[in-house]
């Protein structure tokens with residue numbers, strides 16, 4: 001049993017070495033990635049599958065055959081074997097994911113036609129939106145020419161978040177990315193954005209909406225969401241975000257332009273700005289380069305912008321699941337799961 005346990009640890013250490021090298025090969029912008037190296041390293045890892053599988057069978061047999069005196073060793077062996085079983089269960093998924101990263105095909109950042117809202121998703125979204133903020137617009141917000149809290153369709157929102165996420169992934173890590181919904185109402189878009197981004201804040205002018213959003217997000221335990229009561233025309237922390245989204249916050253065109261100019265002036269170069277419907281206004285203020293319908297990048301133009309877009313188009317869609325997101329130690333898969341451009345496929 002001792003010998004099998006040692007072999008098990010040594011074999012996994014060997015796979016870890018290979019997967020660390022493979023993660024480095026993948027964490028290069030897709031356009032400059034060495035596909036042959038990715039495939040070669042994956043083939044070396046894949047070749048270890050059969051021996052790890054038979055090793056875990058041998059360990060199980062040895063544990064069953066061991067006598068009571070070996071209880072500590074048996075426990076150690078069983079613990080390591082169970083961890084290995086869970087890692088082996090990820091193998092088919094990695095076998096699909098990794099070769100797809102050798103020479104990724106470009107795919108538009110935003111689909112040509114907006115995907116229709118799935119009827120069940122639309123129903124749930126509508127219900128959540130009403131539960132989060134059942135209030136009428138306050139007189140104060142109406143006087144400031146704010147739009148009421150009318151939600152954008154979730155499929156369109158999700159497609160935009162995906163585009164922003166791919167732009168960030170193409171540049172490197174997204175593990176700490178911060179998202180801001182300017183005019184968040186009850187905060188449901190912030191909640192949805194947590195699928196992609198580590199911290200999702202909402203800024204809301206209407207105090208009644210803001211309070212409702214704060215209560216709703218606290219009520220469902222959305223720890224990565226913070227609803228801030230404030231005015232988009234006075235807010236001076238746009239530079240703290242990697243992705244800034246807004247959907248028809250202000251009805252008065254000059255104020256709307258002022259808000260877009262404020263965001264463009266404060267946003268760090270590379271910040272992704274998502275503005276469905278308001279794209280024309282955003283484009284008119286300058287400082288935001290357009291990469292797709294309603295998707296802009298702050299402080300980036302010309303060739304640099306085109307290169308970013310081309311890199312992002314080669315990043316597959318879907319949120320990334322990192323090693324820390326699993327309820328077990330992913331061991332030799334961890335470097336690959338944490339490699340920045342490794343999107344998790346949709347089920």
Ligand SMILES: C[S@@+](CC[C@H](N)C(=O)[O-])C[C@H]1O[C@@H](n2cnc3c(N)ncnc32)[C@H](O)[C@@H]1O
Pocket residue numbers: 141145146147148149150151152181182183184185186189203204205206209230231232233246247248249250
């Ligand atoms: C059309 S709703 C969009 C709701 C949500 N963001 C979505 O996409 O589903 C616009 C929201 O922006 C808020 N808003 C309007 N003017 C604002 C301002 N100056 N500062 C912050 N929020 C504002 C409104 O109160 C309203 O909740």
